[in-house]
Amino acid sequence: MSRCTNINPGTLPTPAVEDQWAFEVKQDGQRAMIYLPGDGTALVRSRSGADITPAYPELLPLADSLGGRPAVLDGEIVALDDRGHSDFKRLQQRMGLACSPARAAYLAARVPAHLMLFDVAHLDGRPVTGLPYTKRRELLVGLGLAGPAWSTPVAIVGHGAQAWEMVRNAGLEGLLAKRRTSRYQSGVRSKAWIKIRFVRTADVVVGGWVPGRGRLTGLPGAVLVGEQLGGQLHYAGSVGTGWSRAERTRLAGLLHVAAIDTCPFAEIPPAAGAQWVLPRLVGEVGYATRTRAGRLRHPSWHRLRPDLAPGDLA
Structure with missing residues (x-):
């Protein structure tokens, strides 16, 4: 094939x-x-x-x-x-x-x-x-x-x-x-x-999320994303903007279904209250630049990529 x-x-x-x-x-x-x-x-x-x-x-x-x-x-x-x-x-x-x-x-x-x-x-x-x-x-x-x-x-x-x-x-x-x-x-x-x-973008894997507060109670306030390097998922940043409420609600359902107890990242992200998910959802994010450590600066969610699997990004 x-x-x-x-x-x-x-x-x-x-x-x-x-x-x-x-x-x-x-x-x-x-x-x-x-x-x-x-x-x-x-x-x-x-x-x-x-x-x-x-x-x-x-x-x-x-x-x-x-x-x-x-x-x-x-x-x-x-x-x-x-x-x-x-x-x-x-x-x-x-x-x-x-x-x-x-x-x-x-x-x-x-x-x-x-x-x-x-x-x-x-x-x-x-x-x-x-x-x-x-x-x-x-x-x-x-x-x-x-x-x-x-x-x-x-x-x-x-x-x-x-x-x-x-x-x-x-x-x-x-x-x-x-x-x-x-x-x-x-x-x-x-x-x-x-x-x-025209904008810097990256395809990333969602490995966790942080619950929102106030009007976002019950919804993800941010997702924790990573990139596949050397067979491991390395933390790339926290993304908390770029969704409509409907998109955030849809994402919440996908995250709850994929819940797991252990962190899928090679290193545990510095995110209090993080909840972990199977690293199978791929998303596209926009960002300004990267830090020396490869983290995304000012990332914003663009869209889910149901046409991609984590293995496609290796």
Whole structure:
């Protein structure tokens, strides 16, 4: 089974080398591999390998789009807002419905999903992962995949600064820079694929929480988060802002279900009254800078990442 190439955070390549890179708009959705065996069926898997096909029934007609040619495609499933921008919070209504196809079909008419295709791993029964990005991109564009629920967004070769200004002015999240000679590295982090955002963000694992007070009684006042290093969860900071009350209430339910008695961090965080949870919830946080010890300064909660597992961050 093909696995997604993982993407490293980083900075924009310099003008001196930007012609060695292609730039794509960073989409804010759920990464997926699309398996089209050429028999009129389609299989959609998340980056963890889970079968999420029933959650997105509007993608099934993609099975007939290649006229029987087998392929494995890489892309991002998004939900678009009124401006045509990907909106992860909107997409969250569609995620986790693989076991509820009736609910998924109901929501498909109200919160339609759209598949943004950006790579091809197999074509016509053979792997193409060993080909350079530019060649794989030619193959993908040559498939002519544009439909009611899928498309192949353009990639800009060179001109990184102009691409950066374009996405910033459009209010988009950022860019993906991909080295034009890079191969498709299945299931590993590739230094040749770089994620560049306008704010510093980190994917973290929730290992505990501190109960709130006053109007937040019964809810988490802050979550204690960490990062996977050397097979251990190392404390990265306490996050207490960034939620609506509804989001905080939903998180409280998840934390109570995951309660454990022992601290999952390699070192016990300096947090009075902390309650521990199984380190399985992944979240995205924004932050200003890091301390010398690697702790996040002024972190703010962005969102849960149900599409990621702690093992994806190692």
